[in-house]
Amino acid sequence: MFLVVIMYALFASVFTVAKYALNYAQPIFLIGLRMFLGGIILLSYLFFTNRKKLAIKKEHIIWFVPIVFVHIYLAYVTEFWALNYLTAAKTCLLYSLTPFLAAILSYLYFSEVVTWRKLLGLTLGLAGFLPTLLSTSSAETAAGSFGFLSWPEIMMFVSVFSSAYGWTVFRRLIKDYNYSAVLINGVGMLGGGILAFITSLALETGNGIPLVTNWVELLKWVALLILVANVISYNLYGYLLKRYTATFLSFSGFLCPLMAAFFGWFFLHEAVSYEFFFTVFFVVIGLYLFYQEELRQGYIVKS
Numbered sequence: 001m002f003l004v005v006i007m008y009a010l011f012a013s014v015f016t017v018a019k020y021a022l023n024y025a026q027p028i029f030l031i032g033l034r035m036f037l038g039g040i041i042l043l044s045y046l047f048f049t050n051r052k053k054l055a056i057k058k059e060h061i062i063w064f065v066p067i068v069f070v071h072i073y074l075a076y077v078t079e080f081w082a083l084n085y086l087t088a089a090k091t092c093l094l095y096s097l098t099p100f101l102a103a104i105l106s107y108l109y110f111s112e113v114v115t116w117r118k119l120l121g122l123t124l125g126l127a128g129f130l131p132t133l134l135s136t137s138s139a140e141t142a143a144g145s146f147g148f149l150s151w152p153e154i155m156m157f158v159s160v161f162s163s164a165y166g167w168t169v170f171r172r173l174i175k176d177y178n179y180s181a182v183l184i185n186g187v188g189m190l191g192g193g194i195l196a197f198i199t200s201l202a203l204e205t206g207n208g209i210p211l212v213t214n215w216v217e218l219l220k221w222v223a224l225l226i227l228v229a230n231v232i233s234y235n236l237y238g239y240l241l242k243r244y245t246a247t248f249l250s251f252s253g254f255l256c257p258l259m260a261a262f263f264g265w266f267f268l269h270e271a272v273s274y275e276f277f278f279t280v281f282f283v284v285i286g287l288y289l290f291y292q293e294e295l296r297q298g299y300i301v302k303s
Contacts (some may be wrong), residue, residue: 003240004252010233012259014225015092016267018083021221026204027080029211032196034222035072038230039190042182053180056187063173064187071166072192077199079159085152087270092260093279094156101164121289128282131275167249171241181238189230252287 021030046053056064083091149157166188173179204211212218240249258280264270 003236004244004249005255007233007236007240008252008255009259010228010236012092012256013263014229014233015083015089015260016263017221017224017228018080019264019268021218021225022080022084024214024218024221025212026200026209027084028077028196028204029200030218030222031073031076031080032193032200033218034193034225034230035076035189035196036193037222038226039186039188039193041226041231042186042235043190046180046182046186050180053183056179056183057177060173060177060179063169063177064184064191066169067166067173067184067188068191069195070162071170072188073195075159075162075166076192077196078155078162082152082155082159085150086156087264087268089257089261089264089270089272089276091156093257093276094153095160095163095256097157097160101161115293117293118290121286121293123286124289125283125286128279128286131278167237167241170238174238174241181235181241185230185234185238 018030025033043054079091079095086094170181170184173184174181200211237249244252257276261270261272261276265272
């Protein structure tokens with residue numbers, strides 16, 4: 001459990017670092033740069049240390065496609081666009097919706113049993129999100145809305161679904177086909193980065209706003225993003241998937257918004273509303289119920 005806490009502390013810091021990086025580049029271009037460089041680093045590591053792990057069987061290529069397009073490209077492009085309007089804490093908190101989707105996908109892909117205790121834990125967690133979703137900042141209002149949800153929130157839902165589906169495919173590649181987490185991340189990041197570059201050239205050029213305003217500052221923050229997220233956190237997540245279920249690791253993400261709220265308050269001077277703590281409270285209760293049931297079913301080993 002200690003490694004899970006460390007991992008989410010690192011993930012939480014990513015939202016704050018990303019907010020700084022967005023001051024120096026347009027969001028989609030930033031995603032392209034971060035993922036392209038991250039992918040090159042990971043694949044180069046395998047090339048020089050264990051080239052055999054770079055091999056991908058033809059029949060498994062179909063499983064790498066959603067890793068590139070959904071897990072990296074779609075999840076991060078929508079997230080970083082939304083991050084322009086949402087606080088780091090709220091963005092991270094909305095990502096805590098991932099386990100509700102992961103539970104469904106794990107049931108479909110891995111036949112994991114969803115008991116009434118798990119349903120109760122998931123329901124409590126989901127109910128806790130309602131106050132947060134009903135609260136809207138002025139920046140979100142300026143971006144427009146559809147019904148009671150702002151467009152940044154909707155884009156975050158797209159990102160959350162993409163992330164949940166991506167980690168489910170990730171788990172299949174690791175557990176069923178024995179691929180290295182470094183290879184999966186490297187291929188996903190390199191391919192997703194290229195797609196983001198193409199999208200950036202199509203949507204972010206010609207509008208009078210430069211893609212990059214300060215290369216020195218941008219590269220500094222991107223280097224930190226790559227080290228913390230692409231190299232350490234992603235591969236640590238892949239390692240933990242061998243011990244825990246994707247659903248439990250996603251649900252443990254309640255730690256992430258708490259830490260992101262602190263980082264956002266301390267470094268970015270972002271306010272934290274009472275709705276945020278209300279949501280976290282219910283997610284914590286839901287997590288406890290869910291974790292105990294995972295232990296009882298034998299899906300995870302108590303650490």
